Amino acid sequence: MKRMLSFILTVVVLTGVMVVSTPGLLDRVRLGLDLKGGFEILYHAEPMDTGGTLTRASLQKTAESLEKRANALGTSEPEVTTEGTDRIRLKIAGVTDEAEVRKKMKEPAVLTFRSAEEGDAPGTFSKIELVGSDFVEGAAEVQRDNLNRPEISISIKNKDKFAEITKRLLGKQLAIYLDDTLLSDPPYVRAVLTDGKASISGGYTLDQAREIADTINLGALPLKLTEKYSQSVGATLGKQSLEETVRAGIVGSVLILIFMIAMYRLPGVLASFALILHTWLLILVFVLADFTLTLPGIAAFILGIGMAVDANIITNERIREEMRNGKGIMSSVKAGNKTSFRTVMDANVTTIIVAAVMFAFGTGAVKGFALILIVEIVLSIVTNLYFAHWLLTVLVKAGALKKPKQFGVKESDISAL
Numbered sequence: 001m002k003r004m005l006s007f008i009l010t011v012v013v014l015t016g017v018m019v020v021s022t023p024g025l026l027d028r029v030r031l032g033l034d035l036k037g038g039f040e041i042l043y044h045a046e047p048m049d050t051g052g053t054l055t056r057a058s059l060q061k062t063a064e065s066l067e068k069r070a071n072a073l074g075t076s077e078p079e080v081t082t083e084g085t086d087r088i089r090l091k092i093a094g095v096t097d098e099a100e101v102r103k104k105m106k107e108p109a110v111l112t113f114r115s116a117e118e119g120d121a122p123g124t125f126s127k128i129e130l131v132g133s134d135f136v137e138g139a140a141e142v143q144r145d146n147l148n149r150p151e152i153s154i155s156i157k158n159k160d161k162f163a164e165i166t167k168r169l170l171g172k173q174l175a176i177y178l179d180d181t182l183l184s185d186p187p188y189v190r191a192v193l194t195d196g197k198a199s200i201s202g203g204y205t206l207d208q209a210r211e212i213a214d215t216i217n218l219g220a221l222p223l224k225l226t227e228k229y230s231q232s233v234g235a236t237l238g239k240q241s242l243e244e245t246v247r248a249g250i251v252g253s254v255l256i257l258i259f260m261i262a263m264y265r266l267p268g269v270l271a272s273f274a275l276i277l278h279t280w281l282l283i284l285v286f287v288l289a290d291f292t293l294t295l296p297g298i299a300a301f302i303l304g305i306g307m308a309v310d311a312n313i314i315t316n317e318r319i320r321e322e323m324r325n326g327k328g329i330m331s332s333v334k335a336g337n338k339t340s341f342r343t344v345m346d347a348n349v350t351t352i353i354v355a356a357v358m359f360a361f362g363t364g365a366v367k368g369f370a371l372i373l374i375v376e377i378v379l380s381i382v383t384n385l386y387f388a389h390w391l392l393t394v395l396v397k398a399g400a401l402k403k404p405k406q407f408g409v410k411e412s413d414i415s416a417l
Contacts, residue, residue: 003394003397003398004394004395004398004400006394007391007394007395007398010391011273011391014277018276018277018280021280021284022280022283025280025283025284025287026283028287029283029286029287029293030286030290030291030292030293031292031293031294032091032292032293032294032295032297035245035293035294035295036093038091038092038093038232039091039092039230039231039232040089040090040091040092040230040231040232041089041090041227041229041230042083042087042088042089042090042227042228042229042230043087043088043089043090043225043226043227043228044086044087044225044226044227044228045059045062045086045087045088045223045224045225045226046086046223046224046226047223047224054085054086054223056085057217058223059082059085059086059088059223060082061214061217062088062223062225063080063081063082063088064080064214065178066078066080066088066090067080070090070092078090078091078092078093079091079092079292087228088225110131110132110177110178110179111131111132111135111176111177111178111215111216112128112129112130112131112132112176112177113128113129113130113131113174113175113176113177114126114127114128114129114174114175114177115127115129115165115169115172115173115174115175116172116173125173125175125177125182125186129165129169129174130156130162130165132216134156134157134158134161135154135155135156135157135216135217136154136155136156136157136196137217139153139154139155139217140152140153140154140212140213140214140216140217141153141213142206142209142210142213143199145199145201149201149203149204150201150204150205150206150208150209151199151200151201151204151209152199152200152201152204152209152212152213152216153197153198153199153200154197154198154199154200154216155196155197156196156197156198157196158196159194159195159196162193162196162198163192163193163194165189166189166191166192166193166198167192169189170189170190170191170192171188171189171190172188172189173186173187173188173189174186174187174188174189176200176212176215176216178215183211183212183215184202184204184208184212185202185203186202187200187201187202200212245295245298249298249302252302253275253279253305256275256305256309257272257275260272260275260309260312260313263316263408264316264320264407264408265405265406265407265408266395266400266401266406266407267316267319267392267401267406267407268316268408270388270391270392270395271312271315271316271384271388273391274308274312274383274384274387274388274391275305275308275309275312275383275384277383277387278305278308278379278380278383278384279305281379281382281383282301282304282375282376282379285375285379291371291372292368294365294368296365296366296368296369297368297369297372299369300368300369300370300372300373300376301372301376303373303376304372304373304376304377304379304380305376307347307348307351307376307377307380308376308380308383308384310344310347311340311344311348311380311384311385312384312388314340314343314344315336315337315340315341315344315385315388315389316336316407316408317340318335318336318337318339318340319332319333319335319336319337319340319407320332320336320407320408320409321336322335322336323404323407323409323414324409324414324415325415326414326415329396329401329402329403329404330396330397333392333393333396334393337389337392337393341385341389344385345381345385348377348380348381351373351377352374352377352378355370355371355373355374355377356370356374358370359371359374
């Protein structure tokens with residue numbers, strides 16, 4: 001009685017949680033560009049100056065700059081990631097003018113220090129005094145002044161040039177621009193600096209100071225971006241792909257569940273419940289880990305479900321084989337679970353190894369496919385091996401499964417011991 005009560009309680013609670021939470025989870029799954037429409041570009045990065053070096057830091061800073069530009073275009077949640085040592089992938093949803101995106105993204109970030117030209121309106125700075133390449137690479141750092149206020153220390157390559165500029169602009173403002181955007185209130189030149197070093201202060205917060213320092217370091221390492229690959233998916237096409245994929249998935253899943261129940265009777269019902277739980281847990285992982293669902297991800301999703309179905313079929317077939325050999329119900333379930341466990345685990349472990357190699361050496365969609373496949377297999381081991389085996393064992397011990405025909409085994413197929 002206690003076993004049956006624990007079985008019923010487990011099934012009812014899990015069913016209730018899945019029914020109540022599934023609509024909300026589905027709404028929170030983040031869709032990729034191929035499912036909701038958008039624009040994707042893969043860039044190859046190289047130094048702007050001949051003989052310049054391309055570092056991991058400069059690649060990351062350039063990616064951050066691209067993300068800021070994408071946000072400035074008013075796009076929805078741009079995704080910018082670095083790949084390898086010289087590539088940046090940009091994904092933007094809801095793009096209406098691809099030509100404008102290409103133009104804005106491809107232009108290198110231009111850092112300039114500007115002074116007011118004669119005739120400039122108040123607050124206007126049109127004369128370029130320094131550009132990004134004038135700064136020492138990575139030299140901009142956030143420090144504290146005597147009053148513990150944040151300030152940015154910088155180093156200039158040409159000391160004489162910097163000395164001339166600070167002498168000419170003594171007591172005047174020197175504005176900092178990224179492209180044509182003024183970064184902050186222009187600081188004043190308060191001394192003639194002859195050693196190529198200076199400190200920029202202006203009542204900045206710590207975050208503002210760090211942002212300015214990062215921008216200066218980025219400007220000292222301007223990168224040229226060359227478009228290597230791009231794809232565009234219209235919102236209508238993306239919606240159609242999603243609807244057709246979901247429809248196909250529902251039809252396929254229903255057919256699988258019907259097959260499992262028809263073939264294996266009550267154990268097939270338990271296996272179907274484990275499959276549904278497996279799918280729900282995968283959706284939960286997508287939401288909690290903030291994964292992006294793409295068409296390759298759906299392919300991994302379907303492949304994983306196929307492997308989960310295979311695991312249940314192997315288990316039930318081994319149990320039925322033991323029954324046909326004349327063993328009792330409990331003995332058949334124990335032996336079938338044990339032998340099928342080793343077979344299924346071997347298959348899952350080898351698949352995880354292959355997926356791990358794909359994730360380590362692949363890029364873009366290949367990595368996404370591999371990661372989802374790994375997660376899917378781990379969840380399948382938990383639900384379709386351990387949990388499904390536990391449910392079946394509980395029912396057998398509770399006396400709910402007493403006859404071979406409840407497993408789809410005919411009496412005439414059982415061999416006499």
